[in-house]
Amino acid sequence: MTQAETQPPQVVFYRERSGRVPIQNWLDGLPAEHQEKCLNAIEQLQERGRYLRHPHVHRITAEIYELRARYGTIRYRLFYFWHDGNIAVLTDGIAKKTSAVSQRDVQRSRNRKRQFEQNPALHTQEIDYA
Numbered sequence: 001m002t003q004a005e006t007q008p009p010q011v012v013f014y015r016e017r018s019g020r021v022p023i024q025n026w027l028d029g030l031p032a033e034h035q036e037k038c039l040n041a042i043e044q045l046q047e048r049g050r051y052l053r054h055p056h057v058h059r060i061t062a063e064i065y066e067l068r069a070r071y072g073t074i075r076y077r078l079f080y081f082w083h084d085g086n087i088a089v090l091t092d093g094i095a096k097k098t099s100a101v102s103q104r105d106v107q108r109s110r111n112r113k114r115q116f117e118q119n120p121a122l123h124t125q126e127i128d129y130a
Contacts, residue, residue: 007086009049011042012028014091014112015125021077022112024125026093033037034071038078038093041069042127045080045088046076064109089116089124100125 013021027035043054045067058066060079067078067090075096080088091112094105116123 009046009088011046011080011088011090011127013114013125013127014089015123017115017122021125023090023093024127030120033077034074037071038067038076041067041076041078042066049086049088057101059107059108066101066104079105081109081113083116083120085127089113 005053013023015021019127027038030038040054044056052067058068058069060066065080065082067080069076069078077094077096078090079092079094080090083089089112091109094102112123
């Protein structure tokens with residue numbers, strides 16, 4: 001484990017060049033009770049970092065993970081990746097309707113990861129409620 005990975009975990013949102021924060025917009029569109037479940041999952045990720053495991057987190061690819069939340073029968077997935085060892089960057093959220101995650105959603109997160117890595121300062125949106 002690197003020195004960065006021993007630091008307390010941090011969770012941030014991905015911000016587009018335009019200033020739009022896709023996951024924030026997605027969360028804001030959820031009913032309050034559903035949003036609370038997703039925010040609780042984000043808080044767990046903030047507290048436990050890489051130690052948060054299945055069933056709360058699932059690795060989709062070598063670089064993209066999904067943070068899982070549920071409200072009743074609705075399964076929510078919040079996509080993220082790790083940067084500098086201990087920074088989880090949340091890129092997207094979906095309400096999962098099938099057993100498989102859409103490759104389009106995974107590719108969008110991969111693209112955002114590449115953009116983030118080119119200029120982390122430009123693409124970082126701090127969050128203050130998780």
